[in-house]
Structures are given as C-alpha cells and as structure tokens.
Amino acid sequence: GAVVSQHPSWVICKSGTSVKIECRSLDFQATTMFWYRQFPKQSLMLMATSNEGSKATYEQGVEKDKFLINHASLTLSTLTVTSAHPEDSSFYICSVRAAGVLHEQYFGPGTRLTVT
Amino acid sequence: EDKVVQSPLSLVVHEGDTVTLNCSYEVTNFRSLLWYKQEKKAPTFLFMLTSSGIEKKSGRLSSILDKKELFSILNITATQTGDSAVYLCAVKPNTGNQFYFGTGTSLTVIP
Numbered sequence: 001g002a003v004v005s006q007h008p009s010w011v012i013c014k015s016g017t018s019v020k021i022e023c024r025s026l027d028f029q030a031t032t033m034f035w036y037r038q039f040p041k042q043s044l045m046l047m048a049t050s051n052e053g054s055k056a057t058y059e060q061g062v063e064k065d066k067f068l069i070n071h072a073s074l075t076l077s078t079l080t081v082t083s084a085h086p087e088d089s090s091f092y093i094c095s096v097r098a099a100g101v102l103h104e105q106y107f108g109p110g111t112r113l114t115v116t
Numbered sequence: 117e118d119k120v121v122q123s124p125l126s127l128v129v130h131e132g133d134t135v136t137l138n139c140s141y142e143v144t145n146f147r148s149l150l151w152y153k154q155e156k157k158a159p160t161f162l163f164m165l166t167s168s169g170i171e172k173k174s175g176r177l178s179s180i181l182d183k184k185e186l187f188s189i190l191n192i193t194a195t196q197t198g199d200s201a202v203y204l205c206a207v208k209p210n211t212g213n214q215f216y217f218g219t220g221t222s223l224t225v226i227p
Contacts, residue, residue, distance in 0.1 A: 032213055034213065034215075041222075042219065043204060043217045043218060043219040043220050044159070044204070044217045045217075046214060046215070049213050049214075093158045093159075095158075097213065105215065106161075107152075107158035107159050107160070107161075108158055109157050109158050110157050110158040
C-alpha cells in the first residue's frame with residue numbers, strides 16, 4: 001500500500017520558537033495532503049488542506065499565519081508551527097489523497113510536538 | 117452541521133469477548149464511511165463502506181452500513197489483547213476534501 005512518512009516523529013521545542021514538520025508521499029504523487037491535529041483522548045481535527053502549487057485551505061479557527069503550510073512538490077508538504085506555545089503541544093498527522101483514489105486517505109505516522 | 121458520533125466512548129472487555137462499536141452520522145451528501153484503528157500512532161485503515169447492507173469482513177473484524185438509519189457498526193469477534201486501540205469512524209461527503217471524524221471508541225482487551 002501507499003507509504004507516507006513524517007519527520008520528525010517527535011520534537012520538543014521551547015516556547016517562542018518555530019518547528020517545521022515534513023510530510024512525504026513515498027509511493028505516489030499527491031496533489032492533496034491534509035494536516036490534522038489530535039489532542040490527547042480526542043479525535044483528529046482537520047487543520048488544513050494542502051494543494052500542490054497553490055495556497056492551503058485552512059479550517060475555521062486555525063490561524064494560517066501561525067500554521068504555515070507549503071506544498072511545493074507532489075511528494076512533499078510542510079507544516080511550520082511558528083512562535084510555538086505550550087498549547088500547541090499535540091500530535092500532528094498528515095494524510096495523503098492519491099490521484100484516482102477518491103475516498104481513501106493514507107496517514108503518515110504522526111509527529112508529537114511538545115512545547116516547553 | 118455535519119457530525120459523526122461514536123459510542124461507546126470507551127469499552128473494557130476480556131479476551132474472547134465479542135464487541136460492537138457504533139458510529140452514527142449526520143453528513144450532507146454522504147459518500148462513504150471509513151473505519152480506522154489507531155494505536156499510539158497514526159490511524160490505519162480498516163474498512164470503507166459505501167452501500168447499505170453489504171458486510172465487509174477481514175478476519176475477526178466486520179462492518180456494515182445502514183444508510184437509511186445513518187449508522188455503521190464495527191464488530192470484533194474473539195477479541196485479543198492486540199485489538200486494544202482507539203477505533204475511529206470517518207465520513208466522507210461527495211463534495212470537498214473533508215473527512216468528518218468521530219471522537220473514537222477506546223477499546224481495551226484484558227487477558
């Protein structure tokens with residue numbers, strides 16, 4: 001099946017710094033990638049939809065200037081958490097929608113961010 | 117407002133028991149319903165259901181969809197400790213890229 005990787009898998013940063021998370025589609029070209037956030041004991045919440053070559057679409061309540069998304073190629077999308085605060089500590093998961101596969105999305109392994 | 121509700125929120129059973137997890141939804145322009153298993157990391161895909169009444173089966177897991185009553189169930193028979201996980205239900209509408217996730221059911225199987 002499809003393989004999606006994320007890097008790093010775990011990161012600790014100090015409050016006020018920025019952190020970049022990469023999501024790579026290893027097996028196929030991904031025109032659309034999704035970024036989710038999951039707080040402990042809660043479900044996945046879609047943050048934004050990342051489209052290759054165009055601006056990301058953010059869900060209501062997600063600050064686009066704080067969570068910068070770049071989808072510069074068909075295999076790579078990045079999420080940068082700028083000026084991170086402890087409340088940004090969460091599990092960030094990307095997923096990939098493959099061209100021609102209408103309904104299924106393939107999840108990356110996730111990145112656990114802890115802001116101290 | 118589109119929403120997906122799962123029940124129960126958590127469940128503790130003994131090995132060998134059979135469990136039924138529920139997912140009900142209110143989503144405009146329904147396209148498909150998906151079940152995922154999440155253990156510590158990202159969710160892994162289990163089933164995708166698009167038609168009512170057709171059971172999908174994989175080993176001890178099975179799932180069925182009722183589009184009239186707007187719900188799906190996930191059955192796990194002869195549970196094992198390795199089945200312990202959070203089971204997520206998601207619904208995909210016909211339009212847009214959004215998948216609506218439920219809050220999940222946390223299943224713990226004790227030996």
